[in-house]
Amino acid sequence: MDECLPYYLKLTRGHGSGANIAMRAEAMLMRGEEDEAEILCHRALYEARSHQQAAIGLCSELVLARIAILRGDPKGYFAAIKNIQGYAKESSQLHVLRMADLCLAVVSLVLGTTDYVAKWLWDMESIKKTLYSPSIPYGQIFYSKLLLMEKRYSELYGISGQILDTAGSEYANIKYLMPRVCQLIHLAVAKHDTGKEIEAREHLKEALALTLPDKVYLPFAQQKGALGDLVKSLVNSFPDREGINAIAELCQRQEKGAGIIRKAILQEKSPLTPREREIALLAKSRLSAKEIAGRLCISDATVRTMLRSIYGKLDIHSKNELDLKKF
DSSP, X not given: OTTTHHHHHHHHTSTTTXXXXXXXXXXXXXXXXXXXXXXXXXXXXXXXXXXXXXHHHHHHHXXXXXXXXXXXXXXXXXXXXXXXXXXXXXXXXXXHHHHHHHHHHHHHHHTTOOTTOOXXXXXXXXXXXXXXXXXXXXXXXXXXXXHHHTTOHHHHHHHHHHHHOOOSGGGTTOOOHHHHHHHHHHHHHHHHHTTOHHHHHHHHHHHHHHHGGGTOOHHHHTSXXXXXXXXXXXXXXXXXXXXXXXXXXXXXXXXXXXXXXXXXXXXXXXXXXXXXXXXXXXXXXXXXXXXXXXXXXXXXXHHHHHHHHHHHHHTOOSGGGGGGOOO
């Protein structure tokens, strides 16, 4: 990219400006080197904005969002999400809207939620109809992750052959290493969740063999902590112990950071303060004001005052109505 892009930019009058920098930023993030990745993202954004390259801007903001999750940085996370959504609002180009969908889906799935996953990503046929042919294997990984999250293991196993077999006539000239790695990781998690540790290790070993030479660590860490112990158990199975230890450390960082972001999102959605939400949840569990006070080491009067505030914010009048409210 560094060698060829300058010629391409001259031929196309700036189309793709910043692409090489955005790709290098993601490569750094894959290694857990987020400080360097962040610097590169801002360089890529400058180049992209200077030449009105929305796609490159979206890619850069996605990397910034993933950096924020790894760090547990709510401010950075919400800023990146707002910017991604801004590209979608400002553009009428279908490919930009679809890219924004994909960026938001990545972030959502990394956090283990489906809040930002567009409807068209919930169906394999819809993915095939929506995406350009070369990007379909990547889109299928979204669907695979959704199956994993919903514990639809039989369906996950059923489509794995199709996803892993990307060397057919249609894709013969492209090596889809990342979709293959992601699917192997999904299979490892599924087997681990169902107690099939030997099979889980085999899938994980295959994925590691593909990624360790290039120090691609982050995909293993983005599985909500499911692979942490499994990765550690393989430390003696690979000559690259440094890489295995780096993945294990990144798993811990990712899980901690994602937990902070998930909590921040919950607070952002809720009209209640963290303390009010804590009391509301205890009240919803049918604890009395006295019991809540004892649990939280505060006075009964404080609990009653805060309950009145909670009822006002949620526009309800009793504990019974708490069951009908999301907060």
